[in-house]
Amino acid sequence: MISLQSIAGGKRAVLLLLLFLVVALLLLPESRQESLMVIGRPMATVIAVPLRGMEAANQTIDSLVNRYLALQHMREDNLALRQHIARLQQENARLRETAQATTRLRDLLELQERLPYPTVAAQVIGLDSTNWYRSIVINKGRKNGLAADMGVVTTAGAVGRIVKAYDRFAIVLLLNDLNNAITGLVQRTRDEGIVEGTEKGLARIKYLPLLSTVKVGDQVVTSGLAGGFPRGLPIGNITKIERREAELFLSAEIALDADFAKIEEVLVITAPREGAQLPANPFTFQPAVPVTPAGETR
Amino acid sequence: MKVLGYAWLILLLVPLQVVLVDRISLFGIRPDLPLVAVCLIGLYHGEIDALLAGIAIGFAQDLFSGGVHWGNLCLKPMLGLIAGLASRNVLNLTGGFAFGLILSLSVLSGTVMYLLKAFMGPGESFFLAARGIILPQACYDALVSLALLKLLQRWWASPTPQTALSYE
Numbered sequence A: 001m002i003s004l005q006s007i008a009g010g011k012r013a014v015l016l017l018l019l020f021l022v023v024a025l026l027l028l029p030e031s032r033q034e035s036l037m038v039i040g041r042p043m044a045t046v047i048a049v050p051l052r053g054m055e056a057a058n059q060t061i062d063s064l065v066n067r068y069l070a071l072q073h074m075r076e077d078n079l080a081l082r083q084h085i086a087r088l089q090q091e092n093a094r095l096r097e098t099a100q101a102t103t104r105l106r107d108l109l110e111l112q113e114r115l116p117y118p119t120v121a122a123q124v125i126g127l128d129s130t131n132w133y134r135s136i137v138i139n140k141g142r143k144n145g146l147a148a149d150m151g152v153v154t155t156a157g158a159v160g161r162i163v164k165a166y167d168r169f170a171i172v173l174l175l176n177d178l179n180n181a182i183t184g185l186v187q188r189t190r191d192e193g194i195v196e197g198t199e200k201g202l203a204r205i206k207y208l209p210l211l212s213t214v215k216v217g218d219q220v221v222t223s224g225l226a227g228g229f230p231r232g233l234p235i236g237n238i239t240k241i242e243r244r245e246a247e248l249f250l251s252a253e254i255a256l257d258a259d260f261a262k263i264e265e266v267l268v269i270t271a272p273r274e275g276a277q278l279p280a281n282p283f284t285f286q287p288a289v290p291v292t293p294a295g296e297t298r
Numbered sequence B: 001m002k003v004l005g006y007a008w009l010i011l012l013l014v015p016l017q018v019v020l021v022d023r024i025s026l027f028g029i030r031p032d033l034p035l036v037a038v039c040l041i042g043l044y045h046g047e048i049d050a051l052l053a054g055i056a057i058g059f060a061q062d063l064f065s066g067g068v069h070w071g072n073l074c075l076k077p078m079l080g081l082i083a084g085l086a087s088r089n090v091l092n093l094t095g096g097f098a099f100g101l102i103l104s105l106s107v108l109s110g111t112v113m114y115l116l117k118a119f120m121g122p123g124e125s126f127f128l129a130a131r132g133i134i135l136p137q138a139c140y141d142a143l144v145s146l147a148l149l150k151l152l153q154r155w156w157a158s159p160t161p162q163t164a165l166s167y168e
Helices: A009-027 A030-114 B002-024 B033-045 B047-063 B071-088 B095-120 B126-155
Strands: A119-127 A135-138 A151-154 A157-165 A170-174 A181-186 A192-197 A203-209 A219-222 A234-242 A249-256 A265-269
Touching: A030 A119, A030 A265, A119 B002, A135 A157, A135 A265, A181 A203, A192 A249, A203 A234, B002 B033, B002 B047, B033 B047, B033 B071, B033 B095, B033 B126, B047 B071, B071 B095, B095 B126
Parallel strands: A157 A234
Antiparallel strands: A119 A135, A119 A265, A135 A170, A151 A157, A151 A265, A157 A170, A181 A192, A181 A219, A192 A203, A203 A249, A219 A234, A234 A249
């Protein structure tokens, strides 16, 4: 309880006066209160300066809080969107893979239909178990009618021959292996030779006649004389002719048609001598519509 | 139990080498996991185990190779035997020793494979083979074996290598 007794005499009088004034102001009629605004307005103007500052500060705080809250939501939205994008990217990659596989398999199926020989389609499941041979492992074997020495082709042409056939898989020695040799034929000049791999993973045709008119760019095909290939399967194009003195034969380097690093599916020719003549250009395919990384077709 | 373990190893190792190891190939060179496994068996379990495992693993490896001769069947047991005998002469199997040993054995294996291939079929330049296959593969094999050795030492509770102390 505040006791006025404790306040000194002068001060007490001032206090009482002020209290009286306050009460008087309260009791003053509304019309008379307007006169107080004479003091009120300048005072309000003065107060308005820090008020505006406070308001600005308040707005800044409000904005910061809102931004923080918005960021919180945005973070969640961002996370959700990122997950969504990742899902879409995965789906996109899967679809692109499927599209490419479909194109490859369609081409292979077309080739299988065009070739007048019985063939077995197989998938590449592995590579040679050592670094010493260029061979692939395919997922078909003796149970599917495969045997050693059968020729293996892709949509680009001949790629190798089976060297080992087991019940459910087989080993295919590729044409670019040094130990592989098949009979080949220069399509334009009809000169025959032996196609074998080189140390650098390319191929070479040997034992061409010395007087052969073979030139760079000539197509080399299988001759069909020996091995598991019928006549006329493309092997590659001649890139360099080697004429050495005191040698009875010519040899030439071949750029192989097939990309041996990217073989995924193959056809194994199970009976090369059966069936009719090879149709014209069985290995030419319509180029697939390229799919851009963004998933749009051009 | 040990036989079962080896059987699992052989069953898994060669498919792993054929199908999956290409994913870790560097410039087209893949580590020879069967070689690393046989050498580690030699170091940890002695020459007899390594010899037997080498025969089985080498045979399985040759099944999946384009080579028509049985080079790995002959080589892998020999490498295991050498690794087993070498482990008898060390007191403590260190990473450096294993690295050096497997590097040497891989170079030896590569050289013998080259000679075997050159003897059986058309020969290629030894310089090209050494630069392109033998030395890079030996380095890769040694690195893989070192990593596996460290993993074995960390994960297996007190693995006891077959060192000179084991024969005392």
